[in-house]
Amino acid sequence: MTACLAAAVGVAVRQGHRLAASARxxxxxxxxxxxxxxxxxRAEAFALPGRPGRVLVTTAMLDVLSPAQRRAxxxxxxxxxxxxxxxxxxLAAIAVAANPLLWPLRGAxxxxxxxxxxxxAAAHIRDREQTAQAIGxxxxxxxxxxxxxxxAALGIGALTGPLTGSLIGAVRMRGMRLVRRPGPLPRRxxxxxxxxxxxxxxxxxxxxxxxxxxxxxxxxxxxxxHDLVEHAQAAT
Numbered sequence: 001m002t003a004c005l006a007a008a009v010g011v012a013v014r015q016g017h018r019l020a021a022s023a024r025x026x027x028x029x030x031x032x033x034x035x036x037x038x039x040x041x042r043a044e045a046f047a048l049p050g051r052p053g054r055v056l057v058t059t060a061m062l063d064v065l066s067p068a069q070r071r072a073x074x075x076x077x078x079x080x081x082x083x084x085x086x087x088x089x090x091l092a093a094i095a096v097a098a099n100p101l102l103w104p105l106r107g108a109x110x111x112x113x114x115x116x117x118x119x120x121a122a123a124h125i126r127d128r129e130q131t132a133q134a135i136g137x138x139x140x141x142x143x144x145x146x147x148x149x150x151x152a153a154l155g156i157g158a159l160t161g162p163l164t165g166s167l168i169g170a171v172r173m174r175g176m177r178l179v180r181r182p183g184p185l186p187r188r189x190x191x192x193x194x195x196x197x198x199x200x201x202x203x204x205x206x207x208x209x210x211x212x213x214x215x216x217x218x219x220x221x222x223x224x225x226h227d228l229v230e231h232a233q234a235a236t
Contacts, residue, residue, distance in 0.1 A: 008098035015090040015152075022086075022152035023050035035074055037062070043141035045073055046155040053081035064141045069134035072121045073156060076135070079120035080154040085113035089154075111184050113154070118188055119196065132192035139185055 026048040029036040035055045043061040048054050055077040062070055080086070092109040096102050122131040138156045149155050182190070191197070 008094050011097040012090075012094050015093060018151040019049055019086065019090070022048050022053075022150060025150050025153075026050035026052070026054040029054050029056060034078065042145050042147070043138070044155075045077060045138060045142075046149050046153040047077040047080040048150065048153050049081065049084075049086040055081070061138060061141060064137050065134060066130070068125060068127060068130040069137065071125045072127070072131040072134040073138055075121035075124040076117045076131075076156050077154070079117040079124075080113070083113075083116060083120070085117065085154055086152055088113055090152075111187075114156075114184070115188060115191060117154075117156075118192055122192055122196070128192045128196075132189045135185070135192070136189055 027050065029048070030038065034052070035057060038056060038058050040058040041060050042058060043064060045055070045057045045061045048056060055074060057074065057077075061073070065073060088109050089106075092106045096106050118131060118135065121134075122128045125131060135156060142155070
């Protein structure tokens, strides 16, 4: 458990470095507005946390979207910054490092923050269908020529990666049968084609609570292990 506590500290330090790198990248973007439009052949759109954070959108991405879908795309990325979704993801990463049994939490938090931004975007443009189409088109356009996002960046819908999974979804074993489950992106699109969901308890309370409990459990286990070693040494 001491190793888990050390791992959590290491992850926290790395998350801090990633956020600092993101802030530097945001400062280096052209212009001084919230949204920076960059002339580039790759279709990309992502939020860069910083002080202040910035949104980068390439001309190639804008070219594949209608005006309404562009508004949805930008609203989605702005929601990531306004609601500080990068902090939720960082806390989840720390919690998983402190307690590896919580490994599903990280993917769940990524999905939840993407859905959160989806709903904010849909409410902003008042069109759930256009928001769903924006997410699908943006993800498909990006993945024609994919490349890793900058440190701590939050993208609208990459189809592959360690946290988001594939467009089709993973094949899981259930008993003796293989069951194909829809991936995160199809589930997000499907959710936007339904009525807005009822409000749920704040994600921050759950994430912070899990992080605190995980760190306390790791610390308590480390103390118990230290006491056990001392007793063993005294008995010899």
